[in-house]
């Protein structure tokens with residue numbers, strides 16, 4: 320069965336500044352949905368609104384047609400990778416993997432550089448490796464949808480390739496909503512692509528539209 324996450328009727332202002340005014344976005348299990356937009360266009364705000372930890376003037380967030388205003392209370396439905404480290408950094412990898420009911424050995428065999436790091440704390444890892452652990456957790460943990468804000472930042476090209484491979488595998492198990500400024504990677508991996516500009520989302524059918532929408536020279 321295909322599950323869907325739909326967002327519309329989002330209206331967000333900070334004081335006099337209108338950030339989001341006409342958003343429609345649909346994400347389905349089995350697919351990767353990409354979200355692109357220039358700095359400050361409201362991608363992170365939109366993700367926080369979907370997650371339920373930012374309250375806009377109005378919104379409608381639906382999972383399989385049912386309104387879920389506080390998805391952060393429903394990890395079975397949605398997991399979120401914010402731009403910042405979200406797992407307490409004093410925890411050991413062993414503890415983190417156990418908490419998310421994930422097998423560390425599977426992670427270790429995919430990323431051999433973590434061999435013998437099972438007892439290490441997150442804070443003892445490099446910034447990029449910490450990010451990789453969090454991206455992996457959000458992609459692999461059991462949930463219908465995962466939303467990732469800049470999953471490629473801090474990762475080396477070889478790690479980005481590995482994460483993209485993982486995303487392509489995991490979309491068989493969930494729906495992914497991803498935003499990142501590594502737009503060529505986002506274009507390559509997305510089944511559906513939205514560009515956020517002027518407070519609105521535009522479902523983008525052709526890459527040339529990115530230039531037209533003022534996002535990137537392609």
Ligand SMILES: Nc1ncnc2c1ncn2[C@@H]1O[C@H](COP(=O)(O)OP(=O)(O)OP(=O)(O)O)[C@@H](O)[C@H]1O
Nearest residue numbers: 333334338356357358359360361362363364365500
């Ligand atoms: N708490 C807040 N109070 C006032 N303005 C805010 C607040 N949070 C975000 N903004 C503004 O809302 C706009 C959208 O911010 P947001 O972080 O969603 O952008 P973004 O598209 O994710 O940008 P980037 O690609 O640079 O991460 C920005 O202009 C930002 O300054």
